[in-house]
Amino acid sequence: MPIAKKIKHYMESASWIRGMFEEGIRLKHQYGEDNVFDFSLGNPVLEPPLAFHAALRELLEHPQPGMHRYMPNVGYPETRGAVAAQLTKETGIPFTAEHIVMCVGAAAGINVVLKTLLDPGDEVLFFAPYFVEYHFYVDYHGGVANVVPTDANFDLDLEALEAALSRRSKVVLINSPNNPTGVIYPATTLKQIGELLHRKERQFNTQLYLLSDEPYKKLIYGGLTYPEIYPHHPNTMTVTSHAKDLALPGERIGYIAVNPECADLKDLISGMSFTTRTLGFVNAPALMQRVIVKLQGVTIEMSQYERKRNFFCDNLATMGYQLVKPQGAFYIFPKTPIADDVAVVKVLQAKNILTVPGRGFGTPGHFRIAYCVEDRTIERSMDGFRAVAKEFGLS
Ligand SMILES: Cc1ncc(COP(=O)(O)O)c(C=O)c1O
Numbered sequence: 001m002p003i004a005k006k007i008k009h010y011m012e013s014a015s016w017i018r019g020m021f022e023e024g025i026r027l028k029h030q031y032g033e034d035n036v037f038d039f040s041l042g043n044p045v046l047e048p049p050l051a052f053h054a055a056l057r058e059l060l061e062h063p064q065p066g067m068h069r070y071m072p073n074v075g076y077p078e079t080r081g082a083v084a085a086q087l088t089k090e091t092g093i094p095f096t097a098e099h100i101v102m103c104v105g106a107a108a109g110i111n112v113v114l115k116t117l118l119d120p121g122d123e124v125l126f127f128a129p130y131f132v133e134y135h136f137y138v139d140y141h142g143g144v145a146n147v148v149p150t151d152a153n154f155d156l157d158l159e160a161l162e163a164a165l166s167r168r169s170k171v172v173l174i175n176s177p178n179n180p181t182g183v184i185y186p187a188t189t190l191k192q193i194g195e196l197l198h199r200k201e202r203q204f205n206t207q208l209y210l211l212s213d214e215p216y217k218k219l220i221y222g223g224l225t226y227p228e229i230y231p232h233h234p235n236t237m238t239v240t241s242h243a244k245d246l247a248l249p250g251e252r253i254g255y256i257a258v259n260p261e262c263a264d265l266k267d268l269i270s271g272m273s274f275t276t277r278t279l280g281f282v283n284a285p286a287l288m289q290r291v292i293v294k295l296q297g298v299t300i301e302m303s304q305y306e307r308k309r310n311f312f313c314d315n316l317a318t319m320g321y322q323l324v325k326p327q328g329a330f331y332i333f334p335k336t337p338i339a340d341d342v343a344v345v346k347v348l349q350a351k352n353i354l355t356v357p358g359r360g361f362g363t364p365g366h367f368r369i370a371y372c373v374e375d376r377t378i379e380r381s382m383d384g385f386r387a388v389a390k391e392f393g394l395s
Pocket residue numbers: 042104105106107108131175178179213215240241242243249254
């Protein structure tokens with residue numbers, strides 16, 4: 001067999017989302033695009049803001065000498081400076097270019113951080129439901145994943161975290177707004193997690209790093225202000241990207257921001273520079289780094305996602321589905337009417353509605369809906385959701 005057994009096993013265990021996406025392509029072929037309701041993949045339907053095209057055009061019309069050459073592995077100083085200035089504006093924390101490492105999207109950022117921090121056997125704790133890829137990233141860098149539950153509202157279960165932390169723990173990985181629940185962790189939870197990590201660092205005489213995965217940071221609703229993690233723990237890093245806030249997932253541009261209060265900051269940044277290079281990314285895409293310099297502070301029109309969320313949640317709730325209304329991102333994670341989430345997903349699939357079973361995110365008994373699709377897809381899917389609700393006796 002050409003593929004390593006481990007990778008083959010990983011591919012099988014993570015096939016839920018891709019499997020549904022491919023099923024969607026098959027069904028669309030059979031029934032026509034308009035008759036298939038594909039909520040399987042978080043691939044935003046919105047186009048980037050006009051300012052993106054203007055910045056790109058400006059660069060192409062006025063190319064700068066050397067703009068396609070190699071650069072420092074952490075990225076262009078002016079890009080890192082622009083990101084730092086925007087972050088300072090948003091957080092009130094004095095970031096400079098020295099705290100920023102440009103990366104090939106948030107996914108690469110997580111890999112760079114884990115590669116830099118983990119010795120073999122070091123533990124990375126993260127919460128279920130989780131972004132499926134976390135398991136693979138941790139394993140690729142010699143770490144051991146330790147999954148901690150969330151509470152009934154998908155907020156972090158800090159008692160469970162306390163019980164799970166040990167001398168072997170190195171990184172606690174959180175994701176807010178969360179994929180797949182859309183939950184935003186409140187400042188009180190973040191404060192408590194900071195206090196807990198501080199206590200545990202003293203108890204074990206170790207350093208614990210908080211890694212916050214924030215690609216949906218700007219996709220928040222109802223006038224909420226994003227609760228920042230930095231003030232609550234010095235050894236904090238965030239990773240994010242412009243995949244969602246500028247609708248540029250294919251362009252693979254993001255950054256890592258290290259808390260200015262973080263211990264051994266210079267070493268950490270040097271480590272990340274090295275791992276960016278040697279993981280084979282080398283540096284984040286040059287053209288996109290130049291484009292996003294001009295787009296700090298610009299985001300797509302969020303009201304469109306908020307409208308889709310409200311329509312979907314209100315209708316599902318009326319039909320009897322139980323759900324925690326998401327505060328951000330573009331996912332809903334309702335309870336399945338029976339415990340067997342795969343069975344429910346199959347019943348939905350028979351109505352040409354494609355969702356992902358909760359067990360794909362470590363939380364069976366739920367299903368994920370990605371609503372970053374056209375309004376008409378959502379509207380036309382309602383009959384199918386209603387029929388399935390009736391079939392399972394919801395009201
Ligand atoms: C929770 C979470 N983390 C990381 C990523 C990866 O983001 P990017 O496309 O910026 O690499 C995603 C993408 O969907 C995500 O949902």
